[in-house]
Amino acid sequence: MDKEFVTHSPEETIAAGRRFAARLEAGDVVCLAGGLGAGKTHLVKGIAAGLAIDPDRVQSPTYTLIHEYEGEGGLVLYHFDCYRMSSPQEAREIGAEEYFYGEGICVIEWPERIAALIPPEALWISITAPDKKTRKFVTGKKSL
Template sequence: MEKEFTTTSPDETIVKGRAFIDALSIGDVVCLEGELGAGKTHFVKGMAEGFGIDGNEVSSPTFTLINEYYGDKTLYHFDCYRMESPREALEIGAEEYFYGEGVTVIEWPERILELIPPHAIWISIEAPDKNTRKFVIRKRDF
């Protein structure tokens, strides 16, 4: 399964994130791959809005590692950018979130690859120019 789409503004990325949640259920894990500034957090803002959470509350949890947002569904937002090893994720209870009562979205998932559940949905984001973002959604085969 693979699906692609392109956005041309942060607002459009948010709209796509909002629509994306229609395909999600409690217990789903979404992994976002992309360079700094690729649009990962804008996409998460849209996901949050889709769950009835104020998108303005969403920020990249680079220094806190995990943000929890409560709306129609709970959204667990991880940022693994500063993690040195998967052990750090285990120490903060990552696996409890992955199999918890919400939807988990992970920025920089490659830093904790061995902990990612096999059912995770992977979204790679490329920025071919200043405004354009290309998204590829897939299940990853390990």
């Protein structure tokens, strides 16, 4: 069953990410689908905070494709940004599949660009921006 939630500011989105992180465990893959400025990176900042990672360290990895952040307990957050990828082959070349089936938590922005590589058990979160401040999040087990 899908779950929906709404936030009304970047701070609320970060707080929602923090709460969401409590549900995550090693090996989880979370896909964030939404347009530019939808709030994907703010949600990742919250997830990081929930994993005892300084959210101020989290930036969109658009130019590096992946950032790795280690939490206080040793759990690693792998933050992917596939916006500039033109094919799943590019993700294969950086070893994305090894991350997806590893012991960290993977959060992927623009996952639709590499959908063929995403594990079937991944959680997808569709993010829309009905207006400048409001963000609507819909979670599910399949591509939304």
